[in-house]
Amino acid sequence: MEAALTKFKNFLGFAAEDDFEKKKTVKFGDPSAAGQGRKWSVLSLIIILTAWVVLCELEIVPPLFWPSPLAVLEKFWTIATEGYRGHTLLGHFLISLYRVMAGFLLGTICGVLLGIAMGLSSVVRGLFDPIIELYRPVPPLAYIPIIIIWMGIGDGGKIMLLFLATFAIMVINARSGVKSVSVEKIHAAYSLGANRWQVLRHVILVNALPEIFTGMRVSMGVCWATLVAAEMVAATAGLGWMVLNAARYLRTDIVIMGVIVMGIVGYGFDMIMRLLEDKLIPWKGKT
């Protein structure tokens, strides 16, 4: 109990400054001397929530534009249980999740394969470099019009869009991951008796994993952002669509609730990727 309390205090940053920290004479500019500042995070959250409640109670801003936290929470409950236009909140979320996952996984698989081939062969690299370099800087949302023309507003178009977004990132990261292997490791593997295939599988690919994973984390964030926007442009269900549809009827409470849910989901994706990274690639950043 005592230990748990101390741990919580430490987490919030209320722990007594340790002896070594006190002895540092230069603190300004030393990154290790600047803590997490979690107590200030708690404070800022409290201020924001209080301000929100007070503003609503005093009715300075009409609830139509800025509903109270309670109203938002209430909407969360009703939509979670009764649904919005045919789907519950979970339903909308699952529809969005399906699109993200399909596009993300397809893009990752294809992107990693091409990226590896480009890292290994100058022919493949030369052939695909122009296309990749041309389409990579285009913001994925710019494809929406053409994708709507080609594929309509169904799931296929959105999956295609997320595929394109993921693909470019993964090609670049997988390629640079393959290139990042040191000659010494390759030489060592051959000298130990490995053949080409074994060098590829046990050295080059494993060595590229950290960069591939970084690519996956970035892609996941891009996919989520792109999808929500795409659903606002053209869809009949999904979290992005729900928010835009609610806005048409000035249902501000639903809009705000939707935005918060999107934020939490995006944060959740990043946390999951980070956990997976720690579990699967513990050697990352250690040499």
Next chain:
Amino acid sequence: MSTPNSHSELRVENLCMTYHTEDGQDVHALEDINFNMDEGNLVVVVGPSGCGKTTLLSTIAGFLAPTSGRILLNGEEIEKPGAERGVVFQKGALFEWLTVYENSVFGLKMRGVDEAKRHERVMNYLDLVGLTDFVDTPIYNLSGGMQQRVAIVRCLANNPSILLMDEPLGALDALTREKMQTLILKIWKETGKMVFFITHSVEEAIYLATDLFVMSARPGKIMKRYKLDFCHKGLEKDPRELKSDPEFIKIREEVLSLIWSMEEETAAHAG
């Protein structure tokens, strides 16, 4: 493939290596290198930096094809890297995603040796270098000296004819370095393998070598050869005492001034 009781020997004949640089210049990294190595030989190469030591090792390891001349290991010409030649690099060649044991067993696994046999061999060598307590430790949690011990074990596990080492102790602190020198002598004595060792520390070279080659730069040639026997006393006598032996110091100063004069010559040419 060598069997443990077959005799091993290395012959380097008229070896030349010329690099063609991008700006059209020819760098004669090695010119007419000749030497033979037999079982029990510990050849150490010293010389000013850029004199072609790494190039020589790379051709023996099979990473580079020589411009002319040839290298024969047990009568067979070297064309590419192979498990009968173990290579220890200065650093960065271990697989940081594997543990000590997994790194050590890598070669045997790739070559399809069965599990019981590879376990026995690897544990045997891990014991020799004193790493049995660290079998499951990830590589990145080891000190530099321990990492080099793993690098040696993973070569030995393959039972190679020769160990090729390119400044294997160059990145270690002074104290660890001296301990590792003694360990290398111990491994060499116990396994009886040929060892080809590159260093820029003259003291280390004289302490370890049965045959010491001093190389000159551009063109890279073997300038002087010494037959030494400090390595035979190295395990019985205290290493510090051995290294302050008058005979030892005499040779050390001789080799050092040789290298110094070459460095100055190169500098004069460049200037």
